[in-house]
Amino acid sequence: MLIRSVLRVAALAAAAALALLDWLAPFRPIEGAVPRQAGPIRLAVVLVFDQLRGDYLDRWKDLFTDGGFKRLTTEGAWFANCHYPYSDTVTAPGHASLVTGSTPSRHGIIANDWYDRSKREMTTSTEDERYQLLPTPAKQVRGASPWRRREETIGEVLQKMRPKARVVSLSIKERAAILLAALRSSICYWFNVYQGGFVTSTYYRDQPHAWVTAFNKTRSADAWVQQSWERLMPQIDYAKYSGPDDVAAEGVGYLQGKTFPHPFAAAKEKSDKDYYYAVANSPFGNELLWSFAKVCIEAEKLGRGPDPDLLCLSFSCNDIVGHCWGPDSQEVLDITLRSDRLVKELLDYLDSKVGRGQYIVALSADHGVCPIPELSLQLGKKAGRISPEILSSTATQALQS
Numbered sequence: 421m422l423i424r425s426v427l428r429v430a431a432l433a434a435a436a437a438l439a440l441l442d443w444l445a446p447f448r449p450i451e452g453a454v455p456r457q458a459g460p461i462r463l464a465v466v467l468v469f470d471q472l473r474g475d476y477l478d479r480w481k482d483l484f485t486d487g488g489f490k491r492l493t494t495e496g497a498w499f500a501n502c503h504y505p506y507s508d509t510v511t512a513p514g515h516a517s518l519v520t521g522s523t524p525s526r527h528g529i530i531a532n533d534w535y536d537r538s539k540r541e542m543t544t545s546t547e548d549e550r551y552q553l554l555p556t557p558a559k560q561v562r563g564a565s566p567w568r569r570r571e572e573t574i575g576e577v578l579q580k581m582r583p584k585a586r587v588v589s590l591s592i593k594e595r596a597a598i599l600l601a602a603l604r605s606s607i608c609y610w611f612n613v614y615q616g617g618f619v620t621s622t623y624y625r626d627q628p629h630a631w632v633t634a635f636n637k638t639r640s641a642d643a644w645v646q647q648s649w650e651r652l653m654p655q656i657d658y659a660k661y662s663g664p665d666d667v668a669a670e671g672v673g674y675l676q677g678k679t680f681p682h683p684f685a686a687a688k689e690k691s692d693k694d695y696y697y698a699v700a701n702s703p704f705g706n707e708l709l710w711s712f713a714k715v716c717i718e719a720e721k722l723g724r725g726p727d728p729d730l731l732c733l734s735f736s737c738n739d740i741v742g743h744c745w746g747p748d749s750q751e752v753l754d755i756t757l758r759s760d761r762l763v764k765e766l767l768d769y770l771d772s773k774v775g776r777g778q779y780i781v782a783l784s785a786d787h788g789v790c791p792i793p794e795l796s797l798q799l800g801k802k803a804g805r806i807s808p809e810i811l812s813s814t815a816t817q818a819l820q821s
Contacts, residue, residue, distance in 0.1 A: 460778065461728050461779065462774055462779060463722055463779040465732075465733065465782070466600065466731070466784075467733050467735070468735065470734060471738050471742040471743075471785060471787060472785040473788040484760045488761055488764035491767060504787075506523045509786075509787035512546070512595045513786075520569070522571045528570040529599060546568070547563075547564060548567055548623065550563065551563030551621045551622045552622050554628050557615050557619065561614070573600075575605060578728070578730055582727035585727040585730065586607065586720065587602040588732065589732040591611075591736055592610065592611045592735070593736040596610070598621075607716065616636075616692060616695075620632075631715055645688050649681060649754075658754070662752065665680060666679050668794060669794045670746055670792075675694065684699065703741075704737075706736075710762055722774075723778065724774075793805050
């Protein structure tokens, strides 16, 4: 079941909840869709591709494989005309809204971070001083938990109705993993750049799972040190499908450069942290998460228990790449093509491990993104940038007077 990134948040929550109860959701199927094979649902999977804008699936569909995004659109329901009923469409509110079916005014996650009047300082959506990260990173950072989220999620509903069900949430971003997870999830992990491995919080458990410790020891995130991010399909005209490779407003990432290829060696030479940030700012961070997820599925035997399980996977790297190079960049085109192939690999894997027709997948983004103003201007559209000084000085002076 595919839900485009511009979505009415309640749709996904309702769809996943109904699936977990093994009911047939009353959605209108796409013409010619293949009906789901009969059988109990053993695993529900919520896939989030951070900043996967809704138009990408139409814009680049000719470049997709048959078993990835196309399979979701042909075998499931596709919500193509939906809207966010709130203003700040960023990562934390988006993830919280997806699994609660409510808006920031109700679930309490109003932004990624905001000013805490009681503490007189900025705070993040998941920050919690009462807990620590596990394994403890070398650099002291504040702990985390979902305590600010006020509404229950589909994970809580599932656990109430099916007590032996497990709710698993994995991501590169801390806030994505935590805000998708149920309050009583014991399997909630995210990537930490200070360690180059996956961590959790003492909110969830006292020690990391043995399979997590074993995975971290493999140093899988170090696999790309001597490599560069090259185009996946060099035989096609990337400029035709996206835009020029060199745009003045584009970023350079973590010493990765503005244009293809994007090396990792320079970031590694600067610091391990910069290297791990660079991995997250590339498609390989998504590959790292998927490798971690497969180990989790195997170790925890997800989809093979007495009750159906819920797996939440949030692929964060599309968002990081989009912020760096922009939505009309060749980098975003490339990571979207790679995401399509990742979805194919994921579906093929679930076919094999869980059984075709024995799982259900809901895919969405947490938010979209607007074009780079410079490119909009080239197209004759009204666009521009607002100087930060308007907020930092001009507005302050006006309020004071």
